[in-house]
Amino acid sequence: MNKQVVAGIDIGGTKIALALETLAGERVAARRLPTTVELGPERILENVARSIEEMLAETGTKLTAIGIGCPGPIDIERGLALSPTNLPEWIDFPLVETIKKRFCVPTVLDNDANAAALGEYFYGAGRGFRDMLYVTISTGIGGAIICEGNIHHGVGASAGEVGHTIVKPDGRLCLCGTKGCLETIASGLSIARRMRETLAASNGKTTEDLDRITAETVVEAVKKADETAQKIWDETIKFLAVGIGNAITLIAPEAVIIGGGVSEAGELLLKPLRCEIGKNVTMLPIEKVEILKASLGSESGVCGALILARQAVKKMHENVY
Template identity: 30%
Template sequence: MSPLLQSAVAIGVDIGGTSTKTAVVGEGPSVLKRRQLPMDSTETPAAVVEKLSVMLRELQTECGDTRLPVGIGCAGLVDSQSGVVRTSPNLPAWRNVPLVKMLSRELGIAAVLDNDANVFSIAEGLYGAARDSRHAVFMTLGTGVGGGLKLDGEIYTGSCGFAGEIGHITVDPDGPVCSCGSRGCLESFVGSARIVQRARMLIEEEGKQQEWLAFGIASLDELSAKDVGRAARDKNDIAVRVFEEIGEYIGIAVASVVNLLNPDIIVIGGGVSNVGAPLFQAVRAAVTRRAMGPSSECVKIEPAKLGEDAGVIGAAMKAAGIQEG
């Protein structure tokens, strides 16, 4: 047993579509050890839980504590109180999976579960961009838009655990139908699929196909949100416009949240936010224009700090019962 692993606080699990990350997390926070479990969408939840519990038991044994707490973050509609994954965009075959019950039975300890945006909020609120803030709003931008809240120094989850769904604020009453059943939600205007769709539309309209193929993209059919982000960082006109457009939509939703909660910081993370300046400038400009003066003057809009470790760190801290700084 390594002496380093004896300082472990908990194990964090970040369930993803292609791989599930696990990490032994110590105070600080420090990631003391990592393991990855490849995910196969054809596998049943029971098969995944079995493999995951073998990995977790090995990690607990290496840490010299077979009762080391385990926390799990998972994208999608997750009921943290009952420990059930209702649906997850990463795991289309998972419907109403009692993940906590299944895993706890295997491990002999009570695991905890929350959605990926909430564990991101715990991590960024404790150790990241909002560590010195008492009133923070968190957003993750990727396939979908996740959100979380830290109010008066505490993570706020609402009456039944579903607070902070910024992605489902209406930004256009006549917009497209959203996965939640409503219409014109923020998520349908800024998710990665929308970024690709808008970029492709503008490239075709303006006849810029050759310019984009020269940019190292094999075909426009294979264009990804990451490619559009890379092009925006290289100041490509169409890509910059796409991110200005999504920044405006994010700003519309954030301005309402700023008026409602008067937070000191909005922390934005997730793959789509890696584009940096073109997005953040557009969001800041829209919030300045749309939110009420005094609230907009005292809010900072900043990128997340913990990168891809936020999920495992937040999940581990939730399991260890450390949620407030």
């Protein structure tokens, strides 16, 4: 009999990561495809399905379940992608139905932050903790809460959105419609924007100079002791410590795992962040909350998708026996 495997699909704006693992957790195959957005969702998923079929054939394995991570907003119950920012053509697209029809196995969908959080919890920096808050700081700021190995979904399956907690009442208007969200200050885009605004106001930089500024160049400038960049960075840390600190005060997780592009700053981010959070969180022994960098990089999503599939298999067995 063929060895049973689960498949993980992590759909991103530029790449799609695929992987197969045995039920014991052994990785037997992995692939990456470009997200050729202009092909549209049907043909992209056709390519995904064909790749999985090839991987199954090559490894002589039998598929038992599929997990999918996809950028939000999504409808988990109905298995739909609801026009994610990076995939604007995927309007109410029946992601789960399309895949399920092809493979006839249980197929579970969750959003990319939740999938990445699950990945870090079971394979990465979150291993061994009971409850975990995951925060991803990249273009925007996403988040997820894992309680004893399960995603805490909550109403609308949208819990954990630390990026849209208000840290500066009456602050800048966020794309989400409210004012002063953490994302308006500390996301990659906002860090770059604040640096541009400060430089534009203070001296004669050209538009070209300003256009080149990203969160990454701000981090590089901090490393070179640039004063303006340091001020922007200090403010970033300050408000991250309010938002993440508030989440710790509320949820009291054993670990906060920080991923996303901005987390690549490493200890330049984490050391002052731990210090500021220590001042903001007073109701619990903060030394018992580990604040760590995510360890799986771009692998977290597909790892989490595999866990989603594995949890679907487990659920199936519980319902049968």
